Amino acid sequence: MTTALTPSMLLQRERELIRRGVDRCPLPQFLMWTAPWFALLVFGCYAAWLCLSQGLFHTNMDNQYAFGLWIFLDLAVIALGAGAFFTGFLLYVARKQEMKAVINSAVVIGLVCYSGAVAVLMVDVGQPLRAWFTFWHPNVHSMLTEVTFCITAYLTVLLIEYLPVALKNRKLCRVTRYAVFEYELHRLMVVFALLGAFLSFFHQGSLGGLYGVLRGRPFAFREGFGIWPSTFFLFIVSAAAVGPSFIALTTWITEKLSGHRLVEGRVYDTLARISGKILLVYVALKAADTLVWMNATAPARGFAARGFYETQPFGTWILLAEIGVFGLLPGWLLVSRRARASRAVLLCGAALACAGVALNRFVMTIQTLALPTLPFERPAQYWPSWQEAGTFLAVIAFGVLVYSFSFRYLTLFPQERELAFGGEKE
Amino acid sequence: MGSSRRRLLQLAGGAGAGLIFTPAPWRLLGDSAIWTQNWSWLPKTPRGALTSRATHCTLCPAGCAVCARSVGGIPTGLWPAGEPLCPAGFAGHHLAWHPQRLREARHDGSPDAAANEVEALRGRLEAIRARRSRECFAVLDLAPGRTASLIHRRLLARIDNGAYLEPPAIEGATARAVSALLPGNVRAALDLQRTKTLLSVGTPVADGWGSPARVTRALRRFRLVHAEAQQSRAADIADEWLRIHPGSETALLAGIAGILIEEGLESPSARRCPDYGEFRAALRRARGETGLAPDRLRQLARTLAREQPAAVVADGDPANGPYAPETQAAAAALNVLLGAVGVPGGFAPRMEVPAPNEWAGVPVSAIESLEDGSIGALLIDEPLPGCSLPWTLVERKLAKDALVAACAWSAVGVSRRAEWIVPAPVFLETLQDTPPAPDAVEASFRISDAFLPPPPDAIDAVTLLARLAGEEMAPAKALEERAAAIHASGNGALTKAGDAEALPVTALDSAEFWQSLKDGGEWRWSKETGGVEPARLFPPGAGLSVEPVRAAERVSGWRPAGVSPLLAKLWQESELKERPGAPRAGGSAS
């Protein structure tokens, strides 16, 4: 007996979904904002469908560049998505109460990054229907097995962490059973945060270990402790360093787009300070590891270190940029109180940090494959095809859409009502 | 209303949870993964008895002995049987399934019945006879030297003013130039298996010249000096590569000849030639710039004179086609000077495979020798890929309303010019034999048997010509007659497939001889010929000019890798055949 839905009733129904005391732009304007992203999503899904239904010849990958650019973007997105586990870790373990303001946003960003990355992996893998073989016939020596286990496990943890955020929606929490379930779940968040931190610790590390164990690629191979190469720990520290910065960036972007303040200044300051400190630790470890690798590990395998930087365009500038410009500089910007005071410098430092970690992932993926291993080989160029680019743009579009809908209908920023609309404190 | 929907949801929830505890979802997961290995569009390997039979690969003059392994009677691979095979040989059994294989007759591109072509040709033949005009009925044989070629010439003799044309071939050009110097109509061939030093000028020794696999195996045994302007594959494998100026081939040959005479290293048989004095005078006038240091040329001449038996081959290079007659004459003269003519290891007289006496037919005429517009009807016989011919050469000779028909393995070769094309049975679909190899002195007769049925309306050029000449002839019958003629001649010996020792022909009766030939046996006849003296140094009327070679019509005539799509592994899917320094097609070697 649903009566005909007149447009005005529709708008009214939709406004009831939005949190009380907070206003959002009218629905048509919101749909105007999401339309281009939907188009991008459809275009990307078509590109992915081509790769899935006909074969990976639609990409420009080949037997030398077995991992394409979208694998580097995957790794970068997962590193940036580390904000979720680290913010959770800071809030529930390190008792940093400011994190409460951004924890929901961090969870959504984590969910978006991980689900997008797994979706691209499903398109990149030659036989997605056999993906469960890794669980059924796992090779315990392989880093990729560990990555697969931990990423899928952490994805479910993220979904579980996303549930309470979703169930607090104004309309949903009217159903008593959901509200009770949400409350119970909320009390268990500490457990999930710890579980998420543990799983993220391992798969961020294993993504690094993927390259560190390659005895066949002296550029990537690193000695380590026990079965873990040094890149295992470098990837964890760099992910933890860049997580808060990315949360700060996305919060600032959302503030700019929504037009009102979402978090207190203190939250930015804490995020930046923690991110800067860990970044400096990472830069120190990275420098040490590079020295050991250049003087001991690679030469022992018959490869002089300077040989790695003779193939254009991977000159020594890429090493200095990764450690210096994108490592030391943002680290110093984020750590020094004076620099952090101005929001622009803080955000610029955060952006540099994110770019630094992305560059590290690029170098470990693409440069490792570009460098010849046999003496007579000639380096080769690689350029992604539109299908590759389309698939990854679809993932970005998917992320933006999920974040936009979550921001509109769920409470991502608890302090928003009190800061922007003078409502009572949460 | 609310409760019924909720009940439905709860029921569905229960069912969902229950399904987890049944095999259904897990079997679905398992079967879909197994489905990915059994897709309907993936080909299944054939089933049937694995058999292997000896036969020969007749895709090029070498005629290597192969063992054809088959499943259910269909060959799945040609493997070496005692002698080496070249890359094209391993994929020879794919020719019958080649994607460009012509399977039905075509008239101007649209499918048509094969019989119509025979009628059209017969009608044109009657028209030529009726008009009593000068026009002739020509057959252009793109695989000359086979038994079928002899049959063509015999049948053309029965058709008044029939002409048998051969394409200008690069291979054996020097051998033909040397034959012109030998007394009588003795044919010469390079006895490569016994050569000690070979100077090849431009000849692509490493790319399918002569008997490719035997050349590869013999490479370690003789010293190869290769002279060419660009770094070709032959330059790669040569022991010494002389980088000469483009077009300075004749200058090089004349230079070496001059040094030999200057240092008195030429062979006595050369001095005895009547035109020796005239040749020395011509040499003094022929001074050319080769781009090599003079002492290197001198050192090369001394090596050639010292490391006997030495020979010089200047057939031509794939880029420019056959060299000008002056270059080949200079090469022949140099061979005479080195004493390489008529002796084992050099250009020895070639033993001819006997043929039935009544097979005398029209003479072989080159396309240039016909006057323009004199061909009323042209039948192209193209049983194999590999021969490319500049069509302008033939077009000039065609009459205004000439009819061009073809019996071809596909419609993409030279036959694409033909108005009528009829599919011809190819290697392994019909009995075939090979022309004499340019690098084999002994006479040999080897045939490949028929393993597969040819396409339904395939007609062999021999059968078609026989119908026009009102005779019944088929390739198998022709080969059997030739085998009988060989058996009647009583020369040579037969090596049965798989045996080592050779039985003299006289020890077998004609039927057993023919049967063991079909079962992959090989007839060989070699006779130590006494030293044949070259009659002269220069073919009459040929000058010695050293200005750059006139680029003849671009005729490759080589056997490129058109036999099977699998040869793309060499030419497209790897960097093996990339010319050094060529712009990178795919990218790095991986």
Next chain:
Amino acid sequence: MDRGVLVFGAGFALAVAAGWLILPGVFYAKVEQPLAFSHEAHTQTGGMACEDCHGFRDDGSFAGIPTLEQCASCHAEAVGTTESERKFVEEYVKLGREPQWLVYSRQPDNAWFPHAPHVKAAGLPCESCHGDHGQSNSLRPLEVNRISGYSRDVMGRPSGPLGLRRAGGMRMDDCVRCHAGADLRHSCLDCHK
């Protein structure tokens, strides 16, 4: 215990019952053989042995299902009176058309099962893998998995009603059970090609 839990339980029970009893059948399509054939008639009344029709070729490879001309050597004319034999002689032997027998034991294209090592070297009887097929009086329809296209005797766990194991065994588990025992199990390459 309001009605919701009961409804949920009902859905649960329904799904489990369907899953275990009906679904396994749905996974397989039954395909009839082109002709009715009785092994028993040939072995008992005909007095023949397995090797008479399913022998080894001289190069050691296994000949498998007899060809038409092998059958025609006895059945040029109808020997018995059964309807299926008349149909065989009329429609196959006279027309020289090879009957398209459906092979229960057709292994996937990527599996390598040579009979010689098993029958000659190891001396296994046919029954150890083919079960009582040799004594069957009629040919049961071939059950082909609708998704993977493989025969039920060859691929997947024997999920008959209530998962009872079928007689004989040409599945991978059956091969592995013997090979593991006889120290013949080194790697996938032993049987996969």
Next chain:
Amino acid sequence: MIRKNAEGKHARYGMLIDLDRCDGCGACMVACAVENNIPPGRPGANARTGLNWIKVHRIETGGRPAFLPIMCQQCEDETPCVEVCPQNAVELDPATGVVGQIPQRCLGCRYCVTACPYHARVFNWGDPEWPAGMEKTLNPLVSPRMRGVVEKCNFCHGRWHAAREKAAADGSTGNGPVNYVPACVEACPAGAMAFGDLNDPDSALTRAVAAGEAFRLLDLLQTGPKTFYKTAFAAVRKGVAGERDA
């Protein structure tokens, strides 16, 4: 390392390639493609997207160029590709020493392709396609692969199977090493390739390796390759295996 076990049952097949005899004719590549049902190149396939289990490289060495056939080296010391494959689709077969690639379990993540220093692994970027009718000429000893899986040389394991069946048919009951020859070794017109069992002390391969004339590519990576190369010219060895400071 798979040492020969007590009853001498295990083989460690290896290859010895004489670079001075190889003249880059490519017969091995075509023979390998025919034997292992490798489909012809897709339209637009090039040296990096094409399917070749054995690739012959032309290498500048200053003087006469060298030709180097490279296929899977069947490494046996913590084989890089076996270590990294997440679902055990690649394993070192203890009975033959061959590194087996099982296309039915490979899910095409291509991690092994990045792990292999010899670039000996190729990926099926699209479905294998043969011209109509040519699938009748496929070799029944080898099953054609499908799209989305990695494939590599397995020393013609189909021929090892056939040799085992022939041995059993001829009455042998043991399952000791069998003698067979891969397609490329049978095909090489220059006789540059020799195949042998490294566990068998008097095979030509073992003698050449023991005599020290044979060298291995990238041996400092300690992956234990079992394909040995031999050349009399130092320039060829430098061009192929790089600087030899040791």
